Amino acid sequence: xxxxxxxxxxxxxxILLSLLLAVYWSPYWLWLTAFVGANxxxxxxxxxxxxxxxxxxxxxxxxxxxx
Numbered sequence: 001x002x003x004x005x006x007x008x009x010x011x012x013x014x015i016l017l018s019l020l021l022a023v024y025w026s027p028y029w030l031w032l033t034a035f036v037g038a039n040x041x042x043x044x045x046x047x048x049x050x051x052x053x054x055x056x057x058x059x060x061x062x063x064x065x066x067x
Contacts, residue, residue, distance in 0.1 A: 004063060007055070011039075018032035
């Protein structure tokens, strides 16, 4: 799996997890959803994505998000 796809999976998982936690635990978990969304937005403009750098250090291969 490419880094691009791993970032999408990670972001989607965090968003869904935070929504579930907000429904069943506390609405303050929505701040995690906002953080993930803001990070995705800044990454689109700056090209800097911390989790992509981490995945690269862990040995994931770069590639296209969609073929």
